[in-house]
Amino acid sequence: MLAGVGSEYIENIAIITTRNPKQGDDGEYVYVTQKEFERMKRGGILVATAQIPSSTENRQYGYRGADIETVWNSGKIPSVVTELQLLEGLADYYGRRSLLSFGLLPPGNSKRTRLSQLLHRLRGRGRDTEQHILDRLKNAEQDMTLLRERKDLFDHIVVNEDLTSLVESMRKKVLAVSKV
Secondary structure, three states, X not given: OOOOOOOOOEEEOOXXXXXXXXXXXXXXXXXXXXXXXHHHXXXXXXXXXXXEOOOOOOEEEEEEHHHHHHHHHOOOEEEOOOOHHHHHHHHHHHOHHHOOOEEEEOOOOOHHHHHHHHHHHHHHHOOOOHHHHHXXXXXXXXXXXXXXXXXXXXXXXXXXXXXXXXXXXXXXXXXXXXXX
8 A cells, every 4th residue: 555655644444355365465454254245335335346356256345435534534645455446436436536546557568568577576476376366467457458448537657667666656646635
């Protein structure tokens, strides 16, 4: 997430998910059963939801409106990590102008190179099975196409060449919006 970008101005929001926990998740997720997720969705607790294709598990994700609004009410900017379907849901619910969104791409000048870089990074982390990695690559390929087709949803497209540079670039953009 955006830890270190401007923690006095930003607060990370955990994502609700039905997927199984993985080593290295680091508090980014709140794990619920499929039944609990559906209850939250029907009850309007989740303001944006998505089902991420996976060949091995039913992976649904969502954000609670109360979590986002609590951060806004504290005077901070809520930070969420999302994919296009969730971003569309957040934009529909809150209005596109309420969001500062960054499209994140792996380095490279072509889709093939970017996917190769992503494959290398995913394998290097050692957190996912080979099948999960293949699922993520397939989803990433679709996301890259959608990122190009739905530019209207993004304020900035950033390339993750180097994490330190990426965080600094995002920090400057967030601070500019925060008028600090």
